[in-house]
Amino acid sequence: MREIIAAPRPGLDLRRHYGHHQSPAIRAGGLIFCSGMLPVDPETGERRHGTLTSEAHVIFGNLKLLLESAGSSLDRLVQVHALIYDSIEYDVLNRVYRQYVASGPPARTVWAVQIEAGFKIQIDAVAAA
C-alpha cells in the first residue's frame, strides 16, 4: 500500500508554491521516500538562498519536520543522496552533514549536479517508517 505524507507546514508544499507535480513523501513497504528537499522557508515556501552550509541547515530542519510528522526521524534515515552544485564543496557538506546524522549515519551518495533555482544543495532521502 502507498500512503501520501502531506506537508507538515504550509511552506513545504512545493506543489502549491512551485507547481512541482510531486507529493512531499510517500510511505510504502515500511519505508518513507521523500521528494528532493530544498532550502525553502517551512512557513512561507520562500526560497532561502545562501551558502551550502546555510542551505543545508534549512533543508535538514525541513527534513526533520517532514520525517517526524510521518512518525519517523533523522535517526531512522536509511539512504541519502546529497546533491550539491559543485564537488569542490564536498568537505563543507561533510562538516554540516555530520551534525544531523550523529548516531550511525545512513548510506549516502554525493552527486555534483545542477539544482533548480540555483540552489547549492538538495537532499534526497529514504527513511525507515
Add this chain to the structure above:
Amino acid sequence: MSARREIVSSPQHAGNVMARAATSEAVRGGDFLFVSGLIATDPQSGMRMAGTTASETRQILINLKQLLERAGSSLDKIVKVNVLLHSMLEAPNMNDVYVQFFSDPPPARTVCGARLPDGMKVMIECTALA
C-alpha cells in the same frame, strides 16, 4: 528470510540500448520494483528517439507505463521518481508533460540537471510497489 530478486524483462528489451549496456529494465526485490534510468527509445526497435525535452519525457513515460504494467505494477504504484535533465532550465517543459501521466496524488520526486549519455535530454528512473 531473504527477499526474492527477480529480473523483469520483455521481448522488446533484447535489442535495445540498455540490453547492450548490461542493464536490466527493472528488478523486483522485496516489495519493490526498481526501474533503471530510462531514456527515450522506440519500444519496437529499441532505437534512441532523441528529441525535445517534452517529446523525450513523453516517450519515456509511455514506455515506463508499459514496462510497469508488464511487470504487474503501474504508474499509480510508483513511490519515487528521479528525473535527470540535461538542463534545469528545461524543468518546466518536463513538468508540463509529466503532469499528464500522474493522477493525484503523485509520487515523491527529485529533479536535477546532469550530463546524460549520447546527448539525450531526459532520463527517468523510479521505484514502484511490485
